[in-house]
Amino acid sequence: MSASGRVPAGTVPPHVTRLLLRAGQAAGLDRNRLAKVAGLASLDDEAVRLPSASLVRIWEEWAARLRDLGGGSLPWRLWRPGSLGVWDYLFTSADTLTEAFEHADRHAAVVTDPSESFTPVHDAAGLTVTFHGRFASHPIFPIIAEFAVSMILTAAASGAGRPLTPLRVTLTGPAPRRHGHLAETYGTRNIAFGAETPSVTFSAADTNRPLPRADPVLAAILRDHARTRVATSRAVLSWLDRFRGEVELSLTHGAPDLTHIAHRLGMSPRTVQRRLHEKGTTWRTELECARRRRVEQLLATSLTVESIATRTGYTDPRSLRRALHRWYGQGPAELRRPRTSP
Template sequence: MADTVKGTVSPHLTRLLVRAGLAAGLDRSRLAGVPGLAVLDENGIRIPTATCLRVWEVISSPAWEAGGSKRVMELWRPGSLGVWDYLFSVSGSLGDALRVSSRHFTAIADPADRLLVTRDDGGGTTAGWQGPYRDHPEYPMIAEFVPYMLLTLTSLAAGRQLTPVRVRLPHRPPADVRRLVELYGTSDIEFEADHPSITFAEADMDAPLPRADPALAAILDDHARLSTAAARPVLGWLDRFHAVLESAVASGPPGLDQVAGRLAMSPRTLQRRLREEGTTWREELERLRQRRVDRLLRETSLSVESIAARVGFTDSRALRRAIHRWYGHGPAAIRASGPA
């Protein structure tokens, strides 16, 4: 299932983010260039993870000025995150709810994201999120949001507002932490952690939930698994371009005319579409070459001269110059580091 949905997310969270941005006064035209939003309201699909990340970028300023994570979750209603929402309320306890929601985290997230639930020595339970987005400009906001989302869902399932034992965040402490203390309901907030997490008290985790329904929990457990496996990935235009570009490599260094023909458009139209996506043919070809060079250096024993010919460089000197531009060192260092 992970292979089928790799690089995609459920559209549910992205819908919620778009609503939060618009409610905070975001000009709808700012969303016009975000790929994948045209199919956002369809059911049974998954959209590119890049689409969700791009929405985070677009809404970050207006939504966070209007209240941030709290503002987003104020718009949440049961079912806003699909079946994943309901896994919380029908479980036997909050400990069970967190464990089953972590097992089905792909129902709302990319398979590369992980929700790790661990029992602490003191009896409490910690839910921590790990995702490959540390270098993304909006990572601090996403890292702030995930613990609050979990706090909102667990509080609703418990039928009362929970007070977490501790919250950990990966970024540096802000000048004024009062907003975060109010957001999470605790002053025990640690910063510069490895990843964001929220810890709940043992008594809260073990207490029976008021709407526990073992039979329904089993049904939803199956539904979460099957619906994720059956979801149809809907690629944006740039994703289709990347797929065609990669396939064109099989017959040698790809040309603009060749790729444009496979996409049923003129070279001029292709260049215009790439500009609309914030990139260019030259930049995309450079990234493709870099990926291929990196793989061939790490995973084969081909000479630098052979790799240069395969990837479309005029000679080995041109390839060496490109590698220095990309990495700041020569091909030997990449080869010595082994497979990625």
């Protein structure tokens, strides 16, 4: 489990967001499409935490193009030591990779959402590091999984001072027709697709081998710095941002429940409704907007209308079809039909 301290769930430090933005810009992607993404004006402040939903929105806007250019591993071509702040140096100062990932997981909140983790499991065969992501049910999670695997491999190679050949890699998405670029990037052809979680397995020889720059004193200082960094960070996150993030997260598990979301925010349902009224909105309006965004995402996948209705909290496909006609004046078949240029 990662050590999240009092950092609110639904927030991330700026490091990964900056790396993703740099990769997108280097690939010629249009940053103007991100104009409404919350928190990007604070990216240069090392002490802030941005809405996790903002990072997901960037993936939503750029995922298709990034996949064409090399997938979720693309941003790691721009990585340099220190790109992820103190988290990077937890690897270079540790005694072994096993120790490095144990501490990196405990302090994962310095680099990602505090509800996420890089869980290391050590056995006779070696070390398997599994990424548990907040948005695992989101349609774009497969490319985030590719990113997370590259993150694990990059951190391990940085600590070892050399490229490492993993025994096995697992990814959550379906196997693409061609994935030679992933085999080349990950250094192995032993890649399993369709897994529940992304993971990397390193050999026992690699995980138990002393790291070349091990420094126990420095490692202790860095871990203390990681704790301080988390404790002193501040969220660039309004109450309404947090509420909307919780609604979006709940939608990945079915129909959101006001009582559950209120509990996640540390409030009563009546207080949540009152604060929404103060913001000029309502529970019903917010739920409708969140469902609409989620339905738009799922319509771009191969899921059936029945599955989409279930995943967005509608009682049956007819309710979803009525909502689509209300929003767009069209049904799912028309909306999914490829648009042709005039």
